[in-house]
Amino acid sequence: MDELTPDLAAGIGAGVIFHFNGREEGTGRYHPMLLQFKSDGTGLVQNSDNMGGVNPATLEVVDVDFGEEYIMNISFDPSSRMLAVPEPASA
Numbered sequence: 781m782d783e784l785t786p787d788l789a790a791g792i793g794a795g796v797i798f799h800f801n802g803r804e805e806g807t808g809r810y811h812p813m814l815l816q817f818k819s820d821g822t823g824l825v826q827n828s829d830n831m832g833g834v835n836p837a838t839l840e841v842v843d844v845d846f847g848e849e850y851i852m853n854i855s856f857d858p859s860s861r862m863l864a865v866p867e868p869a870s871a
Contacts, residue, residue: 808833823854
């Protein structure tokens with residue numbers, strides 16, 4: 781997990797109740813996701829902006845922008861779902 785850089789910064793958008801950015805830096809891999817859930821029952825799953833490192837399969841330097849590989853809009857019923865995230869000390 782030390783390769784991931786969770787982005788829990790404030791100001792990520794109106795109504796966002798959960799935000800995880802699995803960005804990787806310098807690993808040479810492409811696919812970690814950015815995941816968002818919003819209070820209105822919508823959300824987003826897309827690739828993060830992964831930068832740096834050489835992909836061992838292609839020998840190309842990784843430079844991928846947000847959503848360049850995949851983007852999926854998601855929806856759910858916010859009145860019937862609960863998002864539980866453990867406290868860091870108990871995770």
